Amino acid sequence: MSRSQGRGRHAVPALLCAGALALTGCTTGGDGAQAGTDTIRGAWIEDPTTFDPALTQTTDDYRAVRLAYDTLVRRDLDGEFIPGLAESWEVAADEVTLTITEGRTCADGTEITPAVVADSLAYLADPATNSLHTSGVFGGGEATVTADEAAGTVTIALGEPHSEVLPGLSIPQAGIICPAGLDDLDGLAAGTVEGAFSGPYVLTESRTGVNYRFALREDYDAWTEYSEPLPGTPAATLEFAVGAEDAVANQLLTGEIDVAPIEAEELGRFEGDDSYTFTTAVTGEYYVMFNHREGSPFEDEELRRAAAHLIDRDALREIVDPEGSLIATLGDENMQCANTDESLLLEQDMDAAAEALDGVSVDVLGSHAIGPNGAATIYLQEQLRAAGAEVELRNTDVGSWVSQIYDEPDTWDVTVYATVNNLGTISWGLTTVIGAPYGDGGRNLTHSDNPEAAEAAEAALTAASEEEMCGHWETAQRAALDAVDFIPLSTVTQSIVGRDGFSVATPGGREDATTLRVLD
Amino acid sequence: MYSILTRPWPAFLLRKTAELLLALAALTVITFAIVHLIPGDAARVVAGVDASPEQVEATRVRLGLDQPLLAQFWNYLAGLFTGDLGTSYRTGQPVADVIAARLPFTASIALFGIAVTLVVSLALGLAVAGLTRGNRNPWLDSAFGWTTGIVLALPVYVIGAVLIVVFAVNWRVLPAAGADSMASYVLPTVAIASGPIASMSRLVRREAAVVLEQDYMRTARGWRISTFRQFAKHAVPNLLASTLTLSGLILAGMIGGAIIIESVFAWPGLGRAVVESIIDRDYPLTRGVVLTVGAVAVALNIAIDIVLALVDPRTLRAGKALA
Known part of the structure; x- marks a missing residue:
């Protein structure tokens, strides 16, 4: 190639760059953090619906309130409970007493006293608040919360025994709202009451559909003390673009974003590039959910067993979440009391399956969101057909799918479901397949009839100690898996990609934006 | 009263007002009904x-x-x-506020798009018409036809993706997404304008070829009037009616068709808002956005008819604008 040709080859990009220079400065690039930066740019899927922790509903709501509100209890990197705003706690079956750390303050300087904590918890526990998280945190019945200023404690008297108060108190939805927020609930929801915030960051800018910006509180020194200190420095500013789900991988590559969750199918674009780090967070569990109601073929345990013989769980895991890990219950190995005994699950055996399923009519309901274009239920359909079943498959959008599962039980026999495990406990998923049916005060969507599993699950949820709880959960899981009430598949994961110079941790496997750091 | 209505302009405006009201009424019913069809x-x-x-x-x-x-x-x-317009089910914000926040993004990209489309396609169409007049440069005629044909055949999301890969990811001279700076407007504008440029430049080229063969253009050339003046004074005014009509349709299409471009470039406009609202079953927001976009499209078409009537009063009597 001649010199002039070489020049010509670069002329077009150079001219375009020159043209764009006036607009951009030609400074974009995925070359890591600029020296001295104190800002981390991330991405959310959508605008948060609220900044009131008790009223949160979506993943982005949880991400936002985690930054702005501290919780009484935190999860260590391995999932163990460690102090947050509470320095210690005593747990009984129907009562939890927490000692509040002295010297913690709200963003407006108000001290976070036991009374402040009690008022916030009482707001979450109040049925009038209409929070989706009340029963997850406090269990059934109405909890009452009292403060003892002299002792520096808050006591939660539960309406009914509940063994999962600590996991509940560790989730962002149970973040402590300061008095200024409780005095102005509209402002609290809009995120405009700075004094409401008890966490490390305050919301400084919110532009609907564009971005949300948080500033680090200058007076904040209550960082969680993990068993291993996090590297780097918390950013002075966190900025999250919204609605960039389809563009976020491009923005990471161009350096417009520093750390962000991305779709699994985009991961390949970063493979082999050492200037990016990869962190995997767990958000829930995938499983095959059977409809046990009368009229469904899977009311019959033998047909559920046959269906389980159809499935190569590892193949289905690869379809639903290539980054996920196989699970032997509705929870991963980091969760308390989680079954890890794979022998309780059935191996693939197509012949045995065909013997029972030949000629059986099955309605498979699915969502386009589970596997690429609903591939998970397409796999089920093909396996059932291979066994001789007559299959009707309907893959719909998430809204229609959820509505049908909850409210139109006569329209489906089997689906591949995914929990968004808010509590980070095995009970969150297991109570969708064990125990009191949805509509009768429970969460069981399958209407399974397995008294042994149901009684053990109920006993586990009201146990006074971890040992007792795990004993009951072992019974419940074994009974449910023996009866093939459901088929556990894999964890639901979220891949977080970071540019060189930035890091994020996942305490207990969960995404937590307060762990975002600029590396030195 | 009767005599006023028989005059061309009042009758024309009355007819247009009636059309506007009818279209808005139909939009109102359709937007209400359509969201209830979402399962x-x-x-x-x-x-x-x-x-x-x-x-x-x-x-x-x-x-x-x-x-x-x-x-x-x-x-x-x-x-x-x-x-x-109601309150968003999802966020509790007034729908009018959400639209007010999002509309400027969609409108600005559409207006930039139509401006680029008009400038580029007029220049390109006239240049090709001039250079290929009298069967000169047949290769150019052919290349122009092929190129515009290919661009027209490409879906806008493909054009958007190619622009991102080339200018943002590989050359890193422009942002890949977002609306943070003026530079953010470049790629979405180019993507949204590329198809319309192809179609409009073909129209301009065809109309200009006819105009350039007219006697008055031959006379102008005989008088040695400069090429620029020939085009500016004689050719362009004769192309205005068809160009304006098409640009009105294109602009309305750009606003309505922003959904794809806004998703590709994470552009925070109405298109993305309506997609999100459908997924979230946020009926009031879906209705509000569709009604607003529909009303803007109807109003634009009527505005174009009025402009055409001003430019060419024959359309007043024709009962409708040239299309």
Whole structure:
């Protein structure tokens, strides 16, 4: 190639760059953090619906309130409970007493006293608040919360025994709202009451559909003390673009974003590039959910067993979440009391399956969101057909799918479901397949009839100690898996990609934006 | 009164006003009805996956979804007449506020797009018409036809993706997404304008070829009038009617068609808002956005008809604008 040709080859990009220079400065690039930066740019899927922790509903709501509100209890990197705003706690079956750390303050300087904590918890526990998280945190019945200023404690008297108060108190939805927020609930929801915030960051800018910006509180020194200190420095500013789900991988590559969750199918674009780090967070569990109601073929345990013989769980895991890990219950190995005994699950055996399923009519309901274009239920359909079943498959959008599962039980026999495990406990998923049916005060969507599993699950949820709880959960899981009430598949994961110079941790496997750091 | 209505302009404006009102009425009914065709229970989606049956029912009552459809329609109409587009189910924000925040992004990209389309396609179409007049440069005629044909055949998301890969990811001279700076406008504008440039430049080239063969253009050339003046004074005015008509349609199409471009470039406009609102079963927001986009499109078409009538009064009597 001649010199002039070489020049010509670069002329077009150079001219375009020159043209764009006036607009951009030609400074974009995925070359890591600029020296001295104190800002981390991330991405959310959508605008948060609220900044009131008790009223949160979506993943982005949880991400936002985690930054702005501290919780009484935190999860260590391995999932163990460690102090947050509470320095210690005593747990009984129907009562939890927490000692509040002295010297913690709200963003407006108000001290976070036991009374402040009690008022916030009482707001979450109040049925009038209409929070989706009340029963997850406090269990059934109405909890009452009292403060003892002299002792520096808050006591939660539960309406009914509940063994999962600590996991509940560790989730962002149970973040402590300061008095200024409780005095102005509209402002609290809009995120405009700075004094409401008890966490490390305050919301400084919110532009609907564009971005949300948080500033680090200058007076904040209550960082969680993990068993291993996090590297780097918390950013002075966190900025999250919204609605960039389809563009976020491009923005990471161009350096417009520093750390962000991305779709699994985009991961390949970063493979082999050492200037990016990869962190995997767990958000829930995938499983095959059977409809046990009368009229469904899977009311019959033998047909559920046959269906389980159809499935190569590892193949289905690869379809639903290539980054996920196989699970032997509705929870991963980091969760308390989680079954890890794979022998309780059935191996693939197509012949045995065909013997029972030949000629059986099955309605498979699915969502386009589970596997690429609903591939998970397409796999089920093909396996059932291979066994001789007559299959009707309907893959719909998430809204229609959820509505049908909850409210139109006569329209489906089997689906591949995914929990968004808010509590980070095995009970969150297991109570969708064990125990009191949805509509009768429970969460069981399958209407399974397995008294042994149901009684053990109920006993586990009201146990006074971890040992007792795990004993009951072992019974419940074994009974449910023996009866093939459901088929556990894999964890639901979220891949977080970071540019060189930035890091994020996942305490207990969960995404937590307060762990975002600029590396030195 | 009767004599006023028989005059061309009042009759024309009256007819256009009637068309506007009819279109808005049809839009109102369609936007209300269409969201109810979306499958799934809005109360369930809004209340949350983990909501109890009681919480779902309470949500249904709070949103007014427990009322008969006619009553819901009446409430919707009553709201519209008082300028209230309702409240977003998802965020609780007034729909009018959401639209006010998002519309400028969509409008700006559409206006930039139409401006680029007009400038580039007029220049390109005239240049090709001039250079290929009298069967000169047949290769150019052929290349122009092929190139514009290929661009027209490419879906806008493919064009958008190619622009991102080339200019943002590989050369890193422009942002890949977002609306943070003026530079952010470049790629979405180019993507949204590329198809219209191809179609409009073909139209301009064809119309200009006819105009350039007219006697008055031959006379102008005989008088040695400069090429620029020939085009500016004689050719362009004769292309205006068809170009304006097409640009009105293109602009309306750009606003309505922003959904794809806004998704590709994470552009925070109405297109993305309506997609999100459908997924979230946020009926008031879906209705509000579709109604607004539809109303803007109708208003634009009528505005173009009026401009055409000003430019060419024959359209007043023709009963409708040239199309």
